[in-house]
Amino acid sequence: MKEAKPSPSELALLKALWKQSPLSAREIHEKVKPELQWSYSSTRKTLDRMRDKSLVIQSEVHGIQVYKAALDKVETLAQYATDFATRVLELDGPLPIAMFANSKLMDEKELEELQEMLNAWPDAD
Known part of the structure; x- marks a missing residue:
């Protein structure tokens, strides 16, 4: 959803x-x-x-x-990342997780969760 x-x-x-x-x-x-x-x-x-x-x-x-x-942080950030990748960069796949490496907003576990979401991104429409 x-x-x-x-x-x-x-x-x-x-x-x-x-x-x-x-x-x-x-x-x-x-x-x-x-x-x-x-x-x-x-x-x-x-x-x-x-x-x-x-x-x-x-x-x-x-x-x-x-x-x-009320919104999950990782899901919301994954949605923003995929939107940016699609609309702005016109990518057919997800952004590399490395771009989030120095985030002050996400810890290591959340980065791993984001990586899983971004990896599944082409299938999640």
């Missing part, structure tokens, strides 16, 4: 949540503010839209609304 691909701004929020979770809207905003350079209200509105699209899960901890990513 293929999930909706998050927009670039939604991806920024998801990356913050993949690194640390759960986070409040204020904590997420502080983490993405340097990249997105937008107001706190824009972060809240984006989180509400992401919740409605089932990209994040909202819950309450000690009276504070917190968020967790």
Whole structure:
């Protein structure tokens, strides 16, 4: 089952949540503010839209609304990589896993999982 691909701004929020979770809207905003350079209200509105699209899960901890990513990190990044390979580079096969080697977002186990997904990519339509 293929999930909706998050927009670039939604991806920024998801990356913050993949690194640390759960986070409040204020904590997420502080983490993405340097990249997105937008107001706190824009972060809240984006989180509400992401919740409605089932990209994040909202819950309450000690009276504070917190968020967790609902999308699997490796699957989402594999989807972005295959989309880039197809649409931008016009490749017939997956991108080499070596391009992800120095990722600050993925650990060794996740890189192995991504490699498996990318290897299966031509069959996954």
